[in-house]
Amino acid sequence: MRKSLAIPILVGSLVSCLSFLFVSACNEAVCGPVVSKCLLTKSCSCDLKDRVCSSVCFRCLGMLYTECCDCVEMCPKTDGDLERLDKSSYVEDLADPVSGLFQTMIEEPDPAGRWTSEMFLLHINVTKKHTDLVENPSEYEIMAVNCSVLFWSQCMGYRKCRQSCMSIGSSSLRLFHGECCQCVGSNCIDYGIKESRCTQCPLRDGSIGSIPYDENDLSYDDDEYDDVDA
Secondary structure, three states: OHHHHHHHHHHHHHHHHHHHHOOOOOOHHHHHHHHHHHHHOOOOOOOOOOHHHHHHHHHHHHHHHHHHHHHHOOOOOOHHHHHHHHOEEEEEEOOOOOHHHHHHHHHOOOOOOOEEEEEEEEEEEEEOOOOOOOOOOOOEEEEEEEEEEEEEOOOOOHHHHHHHHHHOOOOEEEEEOOOOEEEEOOOOOOOOOOOOOOOOOOOOOOOOOOOOOOHHHHOOOHHHOEEEEO
């Protein structure tokens, strides 16, 4: 009799626990599956100040981070938390970049303020051809290239970021967890700048910019991305 009562009690406790997670700030319909996965794998059993664990949690929640961080108590609460969030991102290479189009886009500031662009000089060490790295490890050829990046002003989800960067000929993108989208030119290495610089994203009033939920923006393959901590 005691064993038969134990099962309903255990199930009831589990339901109560899950119900506690799905409070008003946590959208059960949107977050249920991914939050369950992250809880089972203990990917979010940490504090935002733990950079390694935070990175794992960000990757587990993926593009639903902004929607679902409250479910696992990982939403930024301080300016320091927000800064760490800004510097965590996904990167992706894009097919068929058009460098000429991208350069044309960033040559002049956008009058409407839809984006800002930055250019900086990179000095790349390129090993000379036919150089024996073992016998002559110091023989390198220095190449100077201009790296150009574009930051969209407004917050945007993965699908819109990818489409926007592809439409202007970018070779890669970096999407920060604060929903700041950076399009990267072909001469850049390491996917551009590892800092969120979108002028209107995230909001700087201590809260993350709210992105309307769109189920069409959630089609992504977790294996397509590299998780990057700056």
